[in-house]
Amino acid sequence: MSRKPLISGNWKMHLNHFEALKLVQELSYAVTVDDVEEVDISLHPPFTDIRTVQTVCESDRLPFHVGAQHCHFEAKGAFTGEVAPSMLAKLNVSYVIVGHSERREVFGETDEMVNAKVKAILANEMIPIMCCGETLDEREAGGAEEKVAGQVKAGLAGVSAEQVGALVIAYEPIWAIGTGKTASAEDAQDMCAFVRSTVSEAFGADAASSVRIQYGGSVKPTNAHELLTQSDIDGALVGGASLEAESFSRIVQYRLSE
Ligand code: PGA
Numbered sequence: 001m002s003r004k005p006l007i008s009g010n011w012k013m014h015l016n017h018f019e020a021l022k023l024v025q026e027l028s029y030a031v032t033v034d035d036v037e038e039v040d041i042s043l044h045p046p047f048t049d050i051r052t053v054q055t056v057c058e059s060d061r062l063p064f065h066v067g068a069q070h071c072h073f074e075a076k077g078a079f080t081g082e083v084a085p086s087m088l089a090k091l092n093v094s095y096v097i098v099g100h101s102e103r104r105e106v107f108g109e110t111d112e113m114v115n116a117k118v119k120a121i122l123a124n125e126m127i128p129i130m131c132c133g134e135t136l137d138e139r140e141a142g143g144a145e146e147k148v149a150g151q152v153k154a155g156l157a158g159v160s161a162e163q164v165g166a167l168v169i170a171y172e173p174i175w176a177i178g179t180g181k182t183a184s185a186e187d188a189q190d191m192c193a194f195v196r197s198t199v200s201e202a203f204g205a206d207a208a209s210s211v212r213i214q215y216g217g218s219v220k221p222t223n224a225h226e227l228l229t230q231s232d233i234d235g236a237l238v239g240g241a242s243l244e245a246e247s248f249s250r251i252v253q254y255r256l257s258e
Contacts, residue, residue, distance in 0.1 A: 006235035009242030030249035033243035036063040073116035113156035136175035165210040176217025189230035220252035
């Protein structure tokens with residue numbers, strides 16, 4: 001089964017909507033039609049930029065999927081500061097990151113909340129990018145697989161095998177996020193293969209062979225080729241290096257570099 005890689009730019013809390021417009025325009029020059037035949041590209045700006053990014057992508061027919069970094073799981077209500085999945089769907093958002101380690105660690109998101117969000121995103125016909133990953137302590141104690149399997153099973157509980165096969169899981173070792181330390185291509189491949197085997201065990205072989213599994217954590221133009229050519233790695237969730245057109249487009253074009 002061939003899986004089209006998905007390269008996602010997670011802008012985190014960077015770039016206002018003017019800066020967002022500039023970056024999208026720069027990216028539109030740097031990314032070619034050939035690139036998007038080979039890979040899907042999603043951009044995940046802060047909420048205040050989404051309408052701007054959507055408008056320029058649609059009016060100029062740019063080959064980028066609009067994404068979001070987060071949402072609430074309820075459809076509406078008294079949740080000050082939150083954004084409902086249907087509001088994102090209305091902006092033609094295609095991919096929503098859920099359960100990023102920063103949301104889990106800084107904002108107390110639990111596996112149960114992640115699971116409710118995954119279901120709400122699917123119910124609104126968008127694709128979740130569900131994140132999982134271990135801390136350095138957990139890795140050193142030999143607990144990486146247990147942690148990741150637990151997050152994958154809990155986050156996807158009650159989701160159908162067909163839906164699991166169509167979504168995205170991002171394996172992001174927490175110690176590699178924003179630190180400049182990348183998992184070796186071999187470790188990243190091993191963990192992504194482990195995520196796939198966890199999906200196979202819980203949802204069957206078909207779901208496992210079609211689910212896309214991204215690696216995230218200090219992905220850069222210099223390591224993208226090695227990471228993204230591993231057999232179980234189907235793309236990247238990119239933070240810091242997605243904030244500049246030059247570096248993000250070179251990651252998108254990882255096939256051209258060694
Ligand atoms: P980084 O972030 O590429 O800056 O390490 C990745 C992420 O948090 O998704």
